[in-house]
Structure formats: C-alpha cells, structure tokens
Amino acid sequence: MVFIFGFHFDDQRLVKASLETFYGIGPKVSQRIMARHYIHPWAKVGSLKNNTLMNLTADLTSMKIENDLRREVQENIRRLKDMGAYRGRRHAMGLPVRGQNTRTQIATARRLNKIERGGSGRVQM
C-alpha cells in the first residue's frame, strides 16, 4: 500500500492509472506529471521511491484537482443558473446546453448536465 495525495493504492497498480483516478487528471496531465518526476510510463506504484512519492504528492497538492476542481465547475454552473441564463436553466433541467436537438439522443446531457456536476467525490465536499 502506497499513499499518494492522501489515498492509498495497491503496489501492483500502474502509476499512470493511479494518477488518473483523480478528478481532473487524464492521460495528458498524468503524462506531464510523470515526465516531470522522471517516472517511466510502465512504473508500478510500489517501485516509486519515498522521495519521488513526496514530491509527487506536493505537486498534486499545488494542482487544482479533485474537490477544488469540482467546486470550481459547480460554481460556474451555479453562476449561470443564478443569473438566470439559458445555459443555467438547461443545466438545471438536465437538458443539452448548446442548442442540440432533444427529440432523441440526450442521454449524455441527462447524465452530466446538472448543478452538482462531478458528484461529491471520494471525500465528501
């Protein structure tokens, strides 16, 4: 078990996959982070040295990820809603925001377009 950014990961898990479990880190960002710390793409979490782990966690702490990022996205949506914008209303109704047709095929909008976008996270906001 290794702790990264306060979460524990199995030793056998890839560093790349572990980083991408955080909200706000995808393939590009994880690649960038790993290059910065000279971690090769196939490295397992268990192979990281303590020093690297500490630097990694410090790096993640300075980034806007997880709940900070969720909060920002939700605030942006809430702002739209509070000022009564069409986009805010559509978000609140769970409908497409950018003028798409709504007769069929709006599953993605139903899933994503909501005020509490991104859920409440692994640690409750």
Add this chain to the structure above:
Amino acid sequence: MPPSSSLRGVTQLLRETVQPSFACRRLGEVQQTAYLSTSAPRFASVPKKKGLTAAPKKGTKTLNVKKGRKQSGGDTGKKPAVGERKAMRKAVVLSNNNALEVSSLKNLDNENVLDAEIAGKVYGIPDDAIDALRAVDAFKPKQGWKLFRRPAVVVRKEAMQLAQLIKEVESGSEGAKKTVRRIITGERMSGKSTLVLQGLLMAHLRNWVVINLPEAQDLVNAHTEYAPLQGSQPMQYTQDTYTANLLSQILKANKQIADLPVTKEHSLPQPLPPKATLRSLIDIGVATPESSWSVFAALWEELTQPGRPPIMFAIDGLAHIMRNSEYLSADVKPIHAFDLTIVRQFVDYLSGAKSLPNGGIIFAATSGSNSPTVDALNFSLQCAAARQFAPEKMPRWNPYTNLDMRVMEALKDVDTLPLKGLTKEEARALMEYYAESGMLRAKVDDGLVGERWALAGMGNIGELERTTVRMRV
C-alpha cells in the same frame, strides 16, 4: 327394446356420468387429503438447466458480446501465476534429450577458434562458454537450439571474417591496438543474431571482456526506470535498473576479470573496500542501482587501463537506438536514444569518436523482424555498403525523407558486414550435422543439399533450418 325403456336407460346413464363430477367438485372444496395423482409432478415447473435462461422478452437486448463478463459454470482452471507466462515466453532451452549425440562434433576452444581450418564445419560450444553466453542473453528464445542435443554453430565465411578481425585486434602492438567497428546487415533469418553470438563466443574463448546488449528495444521502450544524470550538459539519462542488471551479467560472463585489482581512484557514492577488486566494484553497482552508472563508468575506466584484455561490445536490433526513445524529458519532449548513457557509451565507440586503448570490437546487428524504419540508418548503411563494394555508385540522399543528423553523424564512416546465404559446402556440413542428430531423416547427398539450399532462398540459414528440421511433411 321398447323406446320408452331405452329413453329411461339413457337418462339413467346420464345421471350416473354427470353426478359423480358434481360430487367431485363439491368434495374438492372441502377435501383435505389428496388422492393418488401423477399430475402434480407432471405439471410442476421444470427446474432450470444451468446456463439456460428463459427466452428474452420482446424488446430486450439479447446479443451480449462483452468480454470479461463472468459466465456461470465457465472456466474454473487455475490462472497462471504472476510472471509465469512471460517466463515461459522468454525461456531458452538449449538441449533436446531426444536428439542424438553427434559423436564427431568437436568443441571450439581457445586455440582452434581462430584457425583457418575450422571454416565451413559445425563446431560445438563448450560448457563454460554456454554459461557465459547464457549469462549475457546471447541465446534467443526463438532460435533453434532446443532441437539439438547441445548448442553448436556452423563456422561460415562471415564468421571467419570476424575471426580475422579478432586476430587483427590481438596482433596490434601495445599502445596501438585497433578498435574494429562493424554493423551486421542481412536479410531476415540470415543469421545476424547468431553471428553476434559467434562473435561473443570467439571473444569469450580468447579471454576478452564480453559485454552484450541483447535487445536494443529494451533500452528505449521506456519499460525500465530512468533518471537524469547530474551535471551532464546537454542532459543525459541513466537507466539504473538496466545498468545494474548489465553489471551483474558482465560479472557472470567474465570470470577472468573479477579478481583484477582496482587501480584508480573513483568517485563513487559508496567507498570501496581496501585492496578492492573489480568484483567488489561491480557488486556495489548491483546492490545499489542508484550508483550503477557511476560503477559502470568506473569499470569501463578500469578495463581501458593498459594491460587489460580487449573488449567485445555488442548490440542486437540497432535500429531501435537510432531514433527518439519512448522516455520523456521533464518538459515532455521525447529523449533521443543517444542521450541515454548506455546507448551513448555504445554509439561513441561505434561512431569512432572514442577508441579502446586495449583494442576491441564494437559489433552491432540490425534486425529483420523487429526493427522500426529509420531513414538515417538505412541511408547510412547503403552509403557504407557502397563505400566498401561500389564506390562509384554512392547513393543520393532523398531530400523528402527526414534524416536524423545525429544518427548520420554517428554512422558516417562505420563499416558493414553483409551477411549472405550459406555456400553449398556450408549447407552440406550443416545438413550432415542435422542428419547425425537424427533431426533430418534423409540421405544427405548433392541432390538433397541443392534442393534445400535453393528452397531456402540460396542458403538463407534460418530458412534452411525451417525446410530441413522444423518442417514436417
């Protein structure tokens, strides 16, 4: 019978047949115990068979092709343990108990390995050399070693050229030893990796230091750790785990250098014991991978001191190190393979920028089956071949291809060792060996040799093996 009596008879009959049913119905409402009946089991719901589900309802999706979904009653076999399949894939089997012992097979040894008389014959590899070659991963899993009782090689024309080069290096006077640089080229399955193995074998038998990078791809595909080398400008990168493994291989394969004393002062992260030997130096690098590169550099410095043996430094799959590696620098740019310390060490000597004071051979093989297209390498090899064999026909650089100037610079005057097919005599010697091993059940005469030699694309050795011992008709 009178009609009135017959009518009465019918009503009587009716009464008898209808009334019991009424009675039954009424009785059924109050009856507590069941009569003997077979209908209950007959009409009971049939227990579902495993794996069979009810027919899907209309409108539901039935096609389910997702992989990895657990099936009931599916495969319950034991899963392979971690690393088991890779170990199986990489296993090198060097003997076959079912093949016959070839009584006439002689071993190569220190004296005969450079003789002219071994040309064109098949020779066995002695046991200690097998251990050394195995230690440096010179045997490849897909080669045909597992077909025969013990490893043997045919000493072909190109191997004799190599022996000649070894002789030249050894005969050089002290202080003016030659550093020979060669790139083996040739078709797929023409025996390039095996020639590297033969080179390593000859060098080992002549008590040279043998260093082998068995697969260039492993250096650049970003599967091992890397770290920036402090104080290097432009930035270089070390591969600590790989280097530590390489050091342990060097120690296993070169027992003769283990007890040589360390003669110079080296700045290592850990202090050396007093009266240190090269073994204790290497052990530091193996035990602490972080210091492996500085240990390797120190070892190289020791090996290039006067009086030390010549070095055979070989790599297989050259094209992989002639381009950007899969590693990324801190600013997310690809790292050129030449900026990896081990690769740079090799390329410095291959390009002739540095030379070995005690002499040696820098030996690189291209690969026919696993090699990326590198325009600069292909063009350099064409130029080298033209320089050697047809100077009037120098190839022109195609301005529409993207040539890596670092590669062009490194390969600008390196020579090639082109590998052609076997001659018919060599093919015959090899096929006689196959027949004596019991792997080829045919009379080896001119007809068969000519046929198989032609089938194998004019003596391509891999194809020859395929058409004679691997193929079963």
